[in-house]
Amino acid sequence: MEGAMNRMMSGVADFALGLAPEDVPEGARRDAALMLLDTLGVAAAASPIEAGRIARDTASLLYGSADPAHRARMLFDGREASLAGAAYAAATQTDNLDAHDGYNPVKGHIGVAIIPALLALAEQAEPMRGAEALMLVTLGYEIAGRAGLALHATVSDYHTSGAWNALGVAAMASRLRGLSASQLREAIGIAEYHGPRSQMMREIANPSMLHDGSGWGAMVGISSTILAERGFTGAPAITVEAEEAASFWSDLGSRWIMQAQYVKPYPICRWAHAPIDGVRDLMLANGLGPDDISHIQINTFHESACLFQGVPDSTSMAQYSLSFAVATQVVHGRIGVEQVSGDGLADAAVHAMIKRISVAESAAHNATFPHTRDADVQITLNDGRVLDSGLVHARGGSERPMDEQEIIAKFEDYAAPVIGADRASAIVAAVIGMADGTCGLDDLRAHLYAPA
Numbered sequence: 001m002e003g004a005m006n007r008m009m010s011g012v013a014d015f016a017l018g019l020a021p022e023d024v025p026e027g028a029r030r031d032a033a034l035m036l037l038d039t040l041g042v043a044a045a046a047s048p049i050e051a052g053r054i055a056r057d058t059a060s061l062l063y064g065s066a067d068p069a070h071r072a073r074m075l076f077d078g079r080e081a082s083l084a085g086a087a088y089a090a091a092t093q094t095d096n097l098d099a100h101d102g103y104n105p106v107k108g109h110i111g112v113a114i115i116p117a118l119l120a121l122a123e124q125a126e127p128m129r130g131a132e133a134l135m136l137v138t139l140g141y142e143i144a145g146r147a148g149l150a151l152h153a154t155v156s157d158y159h160t161s162g163a164w165n166a167l168g169v170a171a172m173a174s175r176l177r178g179l180s181a182s183q184l185r186e187a188i189g190i191a192e193y194h195g196p197r198s199q200m201m202r203e204i205a206n207p208s209m210l211h212d213g214s215g216w217g218a219m220v221g222i223s224s225t226i227l228a229e230r231g232f233t234g235a236p237a238i239t240v241e242a243e244e245a246a247s248f249w250s251d252l253g254s255r256w257i258m259q260a261q262y263v264k265p266y267p268i269c270r271w272a273h274a275p276i277d278g279v280r281d282l283m284l285a286n287g288l289g290p291d292d293i294s295h296i297q298i299n300t301f302h303e304s305a306c307l308f309q310g311v312p313d314s315t316s317m318a319q320y321s322l323s324f325a326v327a328t329q330v331v332h333g334r335i336g337v338e339q340v341s342g343d344g345l346a347d348a349a350v351h352a353m354i355k356r357i358s359v360a361e362s363a364a365h366n367a368t369f370p371h372t373r374d375a376d377v378q379i380t381l382n383d384g385r386v387l388d389s390g391l392v393h394a395r396g397g398s399e400r401p402m403d404e405q406e407i408i409a410k411f412e413d414y415a416a417p418v419i420g421a422d423r424a425s426a427i428v429a430a431v432i433g434m435a436d437g438t439c440g441l442d443d444l445r446a447h448l449y450a451p452a
Contacts, residue, residue, distance in 0.1 A: 001186055001233050008249045009241050012188070013181035015252050016139060016171040021131035024138050028258040032134040032141070033435035034407050035101050038263055039115040040075075040427060040448070041411035043094045044418050045267075045337050047076040047452040049315060051209040052093030059085035063219075070226070072123035075116065076419065076452040083120050084222040087169070090116030092215030097337065098319040099267035099414065103260060104397065106148030107200070107303075107370045108161035110168060110261070113218040114140035117169040119448065120222065121176050122441055130434025133441040136172050138258045144168025145257035147192070150239035150248045159197045162213025162220070166195040167237065169221020170228075179229055189234030190224035204269075204306055207320040262397035263407055266335040268318075268325045271304040273394035274375035275322060276329050282379050282387050283330065290330050290349065294382050296357045298326065300375040301365040309359060311351050315341045327353035337414065372399060408432075418452045 005013065024032070046052045056077050063085025065071045072086035073079065081089060094100055094112045102109045118136055122128070128136075148164040170191040174184040196216040203210050228234070239245050266276060275298045282288065300322075307322040318324055318340040327350045328339045338344050365374045373394040379387045393399035402410070408428055416424040426447050433439025 001189055001236060003236065005181065005185055006241050008246055009185055009236070010181075011249060011252055012143065012171070012240055013184050016143060016175050016184060017181060019135060019139055019253070021129070021135040023253070024135050025256060028138055028256040029131065029134050030435050031259050031261065032137040033431050034263070034404060035111045035141075035258075035261055036115055036134070036137055037411050037428065037431040038407055039094060039100055039111045040431070041414040042097050042100045043075050043090055043116070044424075044452060045099070045414035046093045046097035047418060049093070049096060049341060051096035051316070054209070055092035055215060056089045059089040063088060069124055072120040073449045075119065075448055076450070078449045078451055083124065083226070084219045086120040086123070087113075087117040087222050088215045088219035090119070091218035095211040095214045096209055096316065097267050098211070098269055099264045101261045101263055102270055103145050103148070103257065104262065104370055104372065106145060106152060106161070106164070107158065108148060108165075109212055109214060110141045110144045110161070110165055112212070112214040113162070113165040113169055113221065114144060114172060117218045117222055118172060118176075119445065121173055122445065125176055127440055127442050129440050130437060134434060136176060138256070139175060140168040140172035141258045141261070142252060142256070143171040146248045146252065147239045150245040153248070154238065154242065154244055157197070158200045160200045160203070160213030162196040162198065162215070162217030164195065164217075164239065165214055166191040166217040166220040166224070167239065169218055170224045173222050173225035174228070177225060177229060179225065183228045185236075186232065186234050187225045187228035188237045188240060190227055190232065191221050192237040192239055193235055194220045194224065196220065201306070204303070204320055207308060207312075207314070207317040209316055211316070260398065262394070263402050263410070265395050265402065265410065266325065267337060267340055268335060269307060269320050270373055270394065271301070272307055272322045272325045273396070274373050274392045275300055275304070275326050275377055276335070277395050278375055278377035278389035278392035279326055279379065280329055281392065282377065282389055286387060288379070288381075290353060292381055293330065293356065293379055295380040296326065296330070297378040297380075298322070298357065298359045298375060299362040299365065299377070300359065301369040301373075302361050303369065304373070304375065305359050305361045311354060312345060314345070318345060322359060323354045323357040324350065326357055373397070423447055
């Protein structure tokens with residue numbers, strides 16, 4: 001790469017290579033632990049799903065390594081792949097159960113790539129304290145989030161998370177593997193060049209196992225780091241080094257994106273959550289059951305209204321649904337893995353409820369997107385009364401946060417049916433111990449690789 005490192009790239013290098021555990025505020029460190037736990041819960045629950053099985057099998061077939069020093073075990077599987085292959089498999093697996101954390105301003109997800117990459121890289125790293133591991137998680141979130149902001153602001157198309165979370169993976173991997181500032185610059189430049197700039201609205205219109213491109217983001221981030229480590233060069237990363245991107249990096253180390261993540265209570269695209277919560281709130285407040293409801297009117301923002309409206313025939317389609325998701329909440333009072341997979345897709349009561357739901361786009365809710373995910377709903381009862389939710393913010397974000405115990409409960413709800421209650425409890429204890437300073441990363445990793 002030709003040219004001197006500019007001030008933005010220099011600041012990124014100083015942050016990525018110099019951040020110390022004690023530099024991370026206590027609140028951010030705690031949030032990093034909770035995002036780690038939440039991501040692991042989704043990864044565990046996703047391990048039996050077809051997309052996850054295919055990703056792990058493919059990584060085993062195609063993405064191995066001849067060098068034992070560049071191998072890692074796959075999460076909740078145990079087979080080995082290359083460092084990049086193991087990260088790809090876990091990120092793809094997690095991405096295909098749409099219940100992982102996200103960051104509103106980038107309309108996407110960070111932990112789904114950062115955490116699988118860290119755990120793959122840790123297979124070949126020295127044992128590390130919990131605070132050090134959580135610092136690396138935070139580092140990845142801070143770089144990826146700002147790269148996402150810069151990309152959204154400087155290009156016209158809406159790209160999937162893999163396009164920019166690859167840069168966060170490369171920065172974190174460069175730190176963990178001891179790269180120099182100049183090598184880090186190359187790694188980020190390579191990662192941006194090869195990051196999967198796939199079109200998100202194309203996936204929304206045609207839901208599939210492609211999801212948000214984060215599996216490829218994780219693979220590209222690690223691959224770019226290994227390439228740079230061995231002398232491969234890249235072009236300057238526009239999302240970091242272009243002058244029009246400068247504002248997105250000016251607060252690096254002073255404003256913590258780590259503390260602005262949302263947690264999903266449902267394995268459904270975040271765009272559907274406010275309508276789901278609006279219906280949930282009204283039903284709980286008024287003691288309603290599905291048989292009391294004649295019609296549901298949903299008013300939401302454009303992207304939410306673009307979600308699939310009919311009866312899904314796959315898990316991928318169900319997770320990018322709106323009317324199916326709301327109908328499932330009405331009928332079952334919850335939306336879990338079992339409702340968006342297998343027999344849950346053929347639920348006759350849910351299919352009947354879909355016919356009672358209408359969706360309209362709202363200019364008011366368009367105006368607040370992407371910084372919030374708002375909606376309002378009206379439920380017409382069989383006796384003619386109309387119940388109005390008013391403005392609804394999706395649960396799990398800064399407007400309606402989930403507390404630590406709720407996040408732990410979500411983890412157990414997702415993980416325990418797949419890996420067993422004892423193993424799930426051990427993972428909780430290890431992750432919370434990392435935040436408290438009583439556990440290291442190896443205490444957690446001891447529970448992550450046996451097959452689900």
